[in-house]
Amino acid sequence: MKSLRGRLLTGTTLTCAAVFLLLGLALDLLARHELLGAFDDTLRAKAAAIASMVEWHGRRTIFDQNAAAMWEFSAHERPEYFEVWVAAKPFVRSPSLQNSDLAPLPPKSTVAWTTLPDGRRGRLLTMTFLPVVEERPDPDRRNPNAQPPDPPAAALAVAKGSEDLDRTLADLRWAMAGLSAAGLVLLAGVLGVVIHRGTASVGRLSRAIAAVDAANPATRLAVAGLPDELAPVVERLNELLQRLADALERERAFTADVAHELRTPLAGIRATLEVCRTRTRDPAAYETAIDRTMDIILQMQSLVQNMLMLARAEGGDLSHEAALVDPADLLKTAWRALEDHAHARNIHVRWHIDDRLAVRADEELLRIVLRNLLENAVTYAPAGAAIDIAIQHHGPDARLAITNDAPALSPGDLPHLFERFWRKDSSRAQPALHAGLGLSLCRRLIHLMDGQISAELTPPASSEPSRLTLALHLQRVTIPAAATTP
Amino acid sequence: MRVLIVEDFAPLRDALIQGLSEAGFAVDAADNGESGLWKARSNEYDVIVLDLMLPQIDGLTVLKTLRAAGCPAHILVLTAKDAPQDRIQGLDTGADDYLVKPFVFGELVARVRALVRRKYETHGTTIKIADLEIDLTRREVRRAGLLVELSGREYALLEYLAANANKVVSRTEIWQHVYDANAALESNVIDVFVGLLRKKIERPGLVRLLHTRRGQGYLLADRGEIYE
Numbered sequence: 001m002k003s004l005r006g007r008l009l010t011g012t013t014l015t016c017a018a019v020f021l022l023l024g025l026a027l028d029l030l031a032r033h034e035l036l037g038a039f040d041d042t043l044r045a046k047a048a049a050i051a052s053m054v055e056w057h058g059r060r061t062i063f064d065q066n067a068a069a070m071w072e073f074s075a076h077e078r079p080e081y082f083e084v085w086v087a088a089k090p091f092v093r094s095p096s097l098q099n100s101d102l103a104p105l106p107p108k109s110t111v112a113w114t115t116l117p118d119g120r121r122g123r124l125l126t127m128t129f130l131p132v133v134e135e136r137p138d139p140d141r142r143n144p145n146a147q148p149p150d151p152p153a154a155a156l157a158v159a160k161g162s163e164d165l166d167r168t169l170a171d172l173r174w175a176m177a178g179l180s181a182a183g184l185v186l187l188a189g190v191l192g193v194v195i196h197r198g199t200a201s202v203g204r205l206s207r208a209i210a211a212v213d214a215a216n217p218a219t220r221l222a223v224a225g226l227p228d229e230l231a232p233v234v235e236r237l238n239e240l241l242q243r244l245a246d247a248l249e250r251e252r253a254f255t256a257d258v259a260h261e262l263r264t265p266l267a268g269i270r271a272t273l274e275v276c277r278t279r280t281r282d283p284a285a286y287e288t289a290i291d292r293t294m295d296i297i298l299q300m301q302s303l304v305q306n307m308l309m310l311a312r313a314e315g316g317d318l319s320h321e322a323a324l325v326d327p328a329d330l331l332k333t334a335w336r337a338l339e340d341h342a343h344a345r346n347i348h349v350r351w352h353i354d355d356r357l358a359v360r361a362d363e364e365l366l367r368i369v370l371r372n373l374l375e376n377a378v379t380y381a382p383a384g385a386a387i388d389i390a391i392q393h394h395g396p397d398a399r400l401a402i403t404n405d406a407p408a409l410s411p412g413d414l415p416h417l418f419e420r421f422w423r424k425d426s427s428r429a430q431p432a433l434h435a436g437l438g439l440s441l442c443r444r445l446i447h448l449m450d451g452q453i454s455a456e457l458t459p460p461a462s463s464e465p466s467r468l469t470l471a472l473h474l475q476r477v478t479i480p481a482a483a484t485t486p
Numbered sequence: 487m488r489v490l491i492v493e494d495f496a497p498l499r500d501a502l503i504q505g506l507s508e509a510g511f512a513v514d515a516a517d518n519g520e521s522g523l524w525k526a527r528s529n530e531y532d533v534i535v536l537d538l539m540l541p542q543i544d545g546l547t548v549l550k551t552l553r554a555a556g557c558p559a560h561i562l563v564l565t566a567k568d569a570p571q572d573r574i575q576g577l578d579t580g581a582d583d584y585l586v587k588p589f590v591f592g593e594l595v596a597r598v599r600a601l602v603r604r605k606y607e608t609h610g611t612t613i614k615i616a617d618l619e620i621d622l623t624r625r626e627v628r629r630a631g632l633l634v635e636l637s638g639r640e641y642a643l644l645e646y647l648a649a650n651a652n653k654v655v656s657r658t659e660i661w662q663h664v665y666d667a668n669a670a671l672e673s674n675v676i677d678v679f680v681g682l683l684r685k686k687i688e689r690p691g692l693v694r695l696l697h698t699r700r701g702q703g704y705l706l707a708d709r710g711e712i713y714e
Binding site for chain 1: 495497498500501502504505508509566567568586587588589590591592594
């Protein structure tokens with residue numbers, strides 16, 4: 001990439017040079033035309049003066065030389081020349097011509113470039129004229145009525161060296177060239193400074209961008225003082241920095257949450273094993289320690305799996321394939337895995353399955369979603385509560401709903417349920433709630449399968465606590481008749 | 487010395503109960519803030535190990551409530567929150583110590599022991615009364631330079647009496663600080679244990695250390711009397 005400054009400077013200077021050249025040429029032509037005109041006028045005046053000296057005295061022509069006016073025709077250096085013809089014969093020549101002709105007898109009046117007899121360059125003016133009638137001849141006595149003869153036709157050539165004109169023109173050219181060059185140098189200098197000043201903000205901006213800390217992109221680039229052309233660029237850059245900072249902040253919060261979530265189970269494993277090792281124990285005590293450690297490890301494994309699954313779902317590299325799935329089947333399988341846990345908390349389930357229906361979903365992903373929803377219900381429902389599991393038609397969809405008592409939830413909590421590691425503010429004297437990753441993952445996976453997940457809260461009735469329903473809407477598929485028969 | 491553990495993560499709570507019991511403490515436990523608060527107010531604990539993220543009432547509220555009620559127990563906050571502002575908040579709310587999960591179990595025990603020493607102002611790790619020496623860290627007792635073999639209960643009793651040396655300690659106080667809530671206590675069990683302890687630490691010809699104050703309790707002190 002070329003330098004913007006260099007390109008601006010070169011472009012502007014070259015354009016100015018071309019403009020100066022054209023202007024110079026025009027000026028030169030004009031000056032030449034004017035000067036030549038003036039030169040020729042002088043020559044014409046001189047010719048008129050010479051012509052006025054040719055007098056017709058009745059029968060003969062006289063050249064009435066005014067010597068004072070004629071000195072330049074006899075000068076030794078750079079003389080001027082003239083020749084007069086009368087009746088087509090050379091009549092008089094300037095002393096500078098000696099005895100040669102200045103030009104052939106001119107047929108008409110012209111002015112043109114020529115080479116003077118002494119080899120110099122000059123202008124030659126030719127003209128025809130009638131000599132001045134100075135006196136009428138006496139009438140012819142023999143023929144008094146006869147008209148006196150007219151003066152004979154005369155011609156004249158005047159030439160003058162053009163070195164003064166040439167020198168003036170040359171001087172003018174040199175002056176113009178010199179002025180143009182000086183102007184160009186000055187212009188380039190001024191332009192350079194102006195462009196440098198104008199583009200200095202680019203340099204400042206580049207340094208400011210280089211100074212942005214990747215680990216902490218909270219810095220904002222200053223827009224004030226920037227040229228109008230750069231301001232939008234910087235504004236977009238600032239928006240990009242903001243998005244980066246937000247993403248980084250989310251990542252940091254997530255990492256902190258994960259670290260926090262893993263610390264307590266790790267502390268459990270560590271304490272269990274360290275206490276176990278403080279003395280020699282009987283085999284049963286070791287077995288208990290192993291079982292306890294194993295339980296904690298399974299919990300951590302589930303957390304890590306959810307975390308990875310969520311990361312893959314968010315990164316978009318979770319493969320899924322829509323197929324016909326029987327949700328009742330999946331729900332019952334998922335429930336069987338949780339039965340022991342539910343039994344320990346004296347939680348029972350009530351099934352509400354209208355009729356058999358199938359949904360279009362990825363079986364593996366739906367299995368994960370249902371397992372998480374049921375685990376949540378079993379973990380957070382108060383001991384002894386009932387969980388309602390319903391599968392119903394709902395327009396073109398199937399609605400899978402899992403409902404459990406949730407005395408601690410308030411309507412304001414619902415939007416937070418799907419946030420990662422959300423915890424209900426436990427400073428209010430209510431059971432602390434802890435969302436973990438399960439519902440966040442469920443929402444991701446259901447959206448991947450083009451379904452919807454929603455949370456609804458039934459307000460507490462007289463003796464009933466409020467109940468939380470987590471409902472899935474998935475595309476329903478009519479089961480072919482053959483499939484409905486067992 | 488008696489310790490209360492308030493921790494909602496069951497496996498960790500179980501490990502703490504076992505480990506601290508085996509380290510010679512009388513241990514009670516609670517799995518939520520509410521029952522933790524109730525237990526802390528109805529018993530005289532020497533040390534309370536308190537988690538911060540607790541169901542029902544969170545740890546900081548428990549801490550605040552206990553401090554407002556003038557609870558004399560030393561409180562160690564045990565939590566996964568490791569940010570400096572969390573530690574500052576914990577200590578400023580009234581915690582005596584702060585330990586972040588996961589932790590080395592030995593360190594937790596050492597810190598609990600240190601809190602006990604601070605509570606009874608026994609700054610050294612050994613207590614000496616006449617020729618009786620108690621190494622609080624190694625839980626070893628020597629009388630006139632000879633090692634005395636004590637059971638866990640006997641040691642706990644002696645440790646409490648020694649921590650309150652030269653003071654009369656009532657049976658109720660012994661009850662509160664030496665036994666956990668699960669100990670089935672017969673009315674004379676303390677007298678029986680004091681009798682057993684006396685047999686092990688007193689020797690004829692040496693100074694009498696364990697005195698009985700009728701109607702008041704017991705006293706561990708050097709009164710210049712010779713045991714016969």
